[in-house]
Amino acid sequence: MLTLRTINRILKVVKTNQRCEQSFHRWLAPTLRELKRRKDALGPEKPVHRKTYIEWNYDTELYAFSKRLGEEFNNNLLQQALTERSYIVSEEEKQKSVGIDQPLLDLADNSKLVTKGSNFIDDIVNRYLHTVLPRLPEEGIIEIQKYLTSTETLSHISFHIGTSELILCADFPVEKLTLANVLKSITAALVESSGNGRATAFVRDFILTQIADKDLHQFWKPEEPIKLLSDILARDNVQSPEPRLIGCSGKNTLLACFRVGLYTPHNKQMIGLGFGETVDIAHEMAARDGLRQLFGLSDTILLPFNIELENLCASNTKNLSVNEWSQMKLSPQSKHLEFYQTKIISSN
Numbered sequence: 001m002l003t004l005r006t007i008n009r010i011l012k013v014v015k016t017n018q019r020c021e022q023s024f025h026r027w028l029a030p031t032l033r034e035l036k037r038r039k040d041a042l043g044p045e046k047p048v049h050r051k052t053y054i055e056w057n058y059d060t061e062l063y064a065f066s067k068r069l070g071e072e073f074n075n076n077l078l079q080q081a082l083t084e085r086s087y088i089v090s091e092e093e094k095q096k097s098v099g100i101d102q103p104l105l106d107l108a109d110n111s112k113l114v115t116k117g118s119n120f121i122d123d124i125v126n127r128y129l130h131t132v133l134p135r136l137p138e139e140g141i142i143e144i145q146k147y148l149t150s151t152e153t154l155s156h157i158s159f160h161i162g163t164s165e166l167i168l169c170a171d172f173p174v175e176k177l178t179l180a181n182v183l184k185s186i187t188a189a190l191v192e193s194s195g196n197g198r199a200t201a202f203v204r205d206f207i208l209t210q211i212a213d214k215d216l217h218q219f220w221k222p223e224e225p226i227k228l229l230s231d232i233l234a235r236d237n238v239q240s241p242e243p244r245l246i247g248c249s250g251k252n253t254l255l256a257c258f259r260v261g262l263y264t265p266h267n268k269q270m271i272g273l274g275f276g277e278t279v280d281i282a283h284e285m286a287a288r289d290g291l292r293q294l295f296g297l298s299d300t301i302l303l304p305f306n307i308e309l310e311n312l313c314a315s316n317t318k319n320l321s322v323n324e325w326s327q328m329k330l331s332p333q334s335k336h337l338e339f340y341q342t343k344i345i346s347s348n
Contacts, residue, residue, distance in 0.1 A: 049172050050165045061166055069161065071202065074193045077113075081185035082163065084178060085109040086170035107168075110185035117184030120191060122149055124203045127312040130319060132303055135296035135330060137322040140220040147219055148207055154180035157206050200309045209305055216297050217288075222322060225287040229262075229272070232294065235326040239265045241272070241290065243283050258282040262290050294327070 050056055059075070062082075066073045088107055095103035125148050129141050147153060155176035158164075163182050164174050171178070191199040222228055230240040247259035260282035262272035271293065274285025292298055320329055 047173055058166075065162060065166060069202075071190055071198060072194055073189055077189040077193055078186070080108045081110050081113050081189040082166050082168055082182060083107055083109055084167065084169035084181075085111060087168040090170040110182070113185035113188040114181045116191070117186070117188035118149075120187055120199060121184060121203055121207065123315055124200055124312075125149060125208065127315055127317070128204070128208055128307075130317045131311070131313045132307065133296060134319065135294070136319060137295065137325050138319045139222075139322050140216075140295065140297075141319055143220040144211065144216065148210060151176055151180045153210055154183045154207070157210070158183035158186075161206065197309065204305060204309070212303065212305065216301070217292065221288075222291065225284055225291055228322065229287045229290050229294075232291075232325055233264075235324075236328060241265075241287075243286065245279060245282075260286045262286045294325075 050061075051058065058079075062073075062075060062078055066078065088105055088109055091105055091107075092103045122145070125145050126141075129136075129144055133141065133144075158179040161183075163179060163186070167174050167178060167182055169178055187199055187202060190202055233240065241262040242265055244261050244263060245258065246261045248257065250256045256277050258276055258279050258281075260274050260276075260279060261270050262283075263270055272286040272288075272290030274282045274287070274289050276282035276285050320326070
């Protein structure tokens with residue numbers, strides 16, 4: 001008993017001397033919940049431009065941007081390329097609102113650079129496509145060029161090279177049209193700063209490579225491929241191809257698959273192969289496959305993005321139209337490029 005009393009007395013003394021403090025206060029959780037409720041009631045925060053931050057240094061950002069691209073820009077031209085007309089108008093309105101009747105801004109907008117850059121990009125893209133796809137009809141070249149120079153494609157490139165935080169414009173987040181225009185103006189600024197050679201390499205590395213992982217067949221799908229293939233072969237004095245059913249599986253099921261091949265009547269060579277859930281669809285796919293072989297758009301095509309820029313064809317070069325396309329009218333350049341692509345594939 002004495003021992004237990006002694007132990008209890010010691011424990012009471014220890015508890016009395018200890019200061020039991022909680023690591024948090026009871027009011028903390030209710031306060032945080034109330035702050036969260038008020039924040040949700042206000043809605044999501046509007047995105048703000050980085051220029052509103054205290055540590056923002058525009059000159060440093062422009063220098064870092066040019067170094068990330070690996071290009072040498074004239075600082076004044078680069079700043080002009082990133083300045084939209086809407087930004088100048090908004091700044092003038094702000095100065096007028098504080099009593100300045102004739103606001104003066106030492107800024108120039110990028111409208112002229114946008115026009116120059118757009119023409120330069122169109123020219124390089126057009127020359128490259130005609131150089132690497134000499135067998136493709138002009139209609140296909142136009143569709144691929146529309147994709148590469150579209151607002152959607154150019155804005156995607158512009159955003160991912162980091163222009164959205166550097167553009168001076170009235171709207172934020174920046175619209176896609178503004179992003180596309182800024183990429184065009186940056187290209188024009190590079191032409192004036194470093195010359196056509198560096199600007200052409202810039203267009204090749206950032207714009208032309210957008211079709212590297214794309215299926216070129218999706219850009220242009222000619223109508224009535226069976227009739228078109230027969231007309232093209234007729235211009236080369238070849239009879240219409242003969243379709244043959246060379247395989248089928250699951251004929252009476254929901255997963256039916258037919259395999260149709262197209263053969264030339266004179267030498268019995270296969271010029272197209274197609275699959276489909278019906279014989280008619282497989283026949284049409286075989287005709288499309290035959291057209292791809294003729295136009296140089298096979299599944300193993302390898303576009304040479306490392307082609308020498310001075311070897312691009314002239315700006316006024318035009319491919320044959322689909323209505324006059326014939327293998328006898330093709331230039332020798334197409335055969336040389338096919339050998340070049342085959343050599344690259346075999347070396348890899």
